[in-house]
Amino acid sequence: MKRTTGASGSGAAAGGGNMLLCVVISSLGKTDRFRLLLASLAAQTRHDFVVGVCDQSSDGSVTAAVREFGADLIMFTVASGRGLSRGRNEVIRHADPRVTHFMFPNDTSTLPKTFVADLYERHQDADVLAVSYLDGGVPRRAFPVSHAALDAENVWQIIEPGMVLSRTALEIGGPFDEELGTGAPSPWQSGEGTHLLLGLRGRPLTVHWDPGLAVLGVPEDYSLTATERRAKLRAYGRGYGYVLSTWNYPLTRRVKAIGGPILRAALNNSGKALFDSLYASTGRLEGVIGGARERRRRPDSGRTQPGTGTEHR
Numbered sequence: 001m002k003r004t005t006g007a008s009g010s011g012a013a014a015g016g017g018n019m020l021l022c023v024v025i026s027s028l029g030k031t032d033r034f035r036l037l038l039a040s041l042a043a044q045t046r047h048d049f050v051v052g053v054c055d056q057s058s059d060g061s062v063t064a065a066v067r068e069f070g071a072d073l074i075m076f077t078v079a080s081g082r083g084l085s086r087g088r089n090e091v092i093r094h095a096d097p098r099v100t101h102f103m104f105p106n107d108t109s110t111l112p113k114t115f116v117a118d119l120y121e122r123h124q125d126a127d128v129l130a131v132s133y134l135d136g137g138v139p140r141r142a143f144p145v146s147h148a149a150l151d152a153e154n155v156w157q158i159i160e161p162g163m164v165l166s167r168t169a170l171e172i173g174g175p176f177d178e179e180l181g182t183g184a185p186s187p188w189q190s191g192e193g194t195h196l197l198l199g200l201r202g203r204p205l206t207v208h209w210d211p212g213l214a215v216l217g218v219p220e221d222y223s224l225t226a227t228e229r230r231a232k233l234r235a236y237g238r239g240y241g242y243v244l245s246t247w248n249y250p251l252t253r254r255v256k257a258i259g260g261p262i263l264r265a266a267l268n269n270s271g272k273a274l275f276d277s278l279y280a281s282t283g284r285l286e287g288v289i290g291g292a293r294e295r296r297r298r299p300d301s302g303r304t305q306p307g308t309g310t311e312h313r
Contacts, residue, residue, distance in 0.1 A: 021049040022099040026087025027107040029057030040110035042072035051075040054087035083183040085176035085192045103164045110216045127169040127205035132214040133162035146209045160193040173199040190239030230279040237283020245291020258284045
């Protein structure tokens with residue numbers, strides 16, 4: 001592990017109250033956007049937080065970008081093989097033990113300059129915090145302010161770049177499953193965050209939903225060709241369907257998930273969307289089948305409702 005000490009000295013003290021945030025970033029080297037993310041972190045109105053970066057590039061470009069901000073941020077770098085979940089886990093393992101909370105922005109995201117200050121002021125006691133992830137100024141998932149406990153449906157409203165987890169929550173439900181998510185050595189290229197959250201249902205954790213706190217993102221097809229976009233839709237669909245199946249969601253829920261993209265595109269009368277939806281639905285079908293095969297292959301691996309010992313149905 002390489003550690004870069006920023007302007008605040010040898011390490012970060014706990015922020016307001018006892019909260020100390022680690023911003024977890026795993027990057028393959030999209031350095032233009034990555035630098036914008038680091039710049040947005042350096043511009044925060046308070047700096048008592050840590051940045052942990054997993055360099056998964058093959059050319060050292062990520063570490064070079066980190067060095068540019070070494071005087072402005074308290075950072076450490078680690079390295080790992082491919083896989084977003086693997087990179088996040090590596091950062092979490094090496095984080096200062098004083099860190100109490102972790103967030104997981106994509107390396108294409110940025111944060112408003114008061115994000116950390118607002119987080120510390122409003123969510124000291126949160127074990128799971130859902131914030132907005134804005135795509136073109138519009139939340140990718142909409143939800144109201146609440147303290148609703150996690151359940152089998154609302155976990156799908158939380159996406160990893162808009163999620164803050166306490167160390168306690170990660171000790172209970174973590175680490176991220178390295179067989180799930182972008183770059184994983186499996187066909188299931190999404191769902192790692194939802195999978196982790198499903199394992200937290202029924203636990204004595206404090207959950208906050210704050211749509212007024214936002215991470216600024218990019219469109220899902222950012223920098224992708226049409227062919228790449230459709231491949232991504234299919235790969236992400238596989239992860240979605242796999243999680244539905246391995247957590248034993250009802251058959252009706254799985255069927256709706258598979259047919260939903262096509263139905264929505266047909267209702268919107270969009271040829272492009274319909275073509276894209278075929279890839280998403282195909283991926284979801286593949287994931288549902290793959291998850292069902294996994295349950296048959298390993299009956300003891302069935303996901304259960306925490307705290308009750310009964311399967312979610």
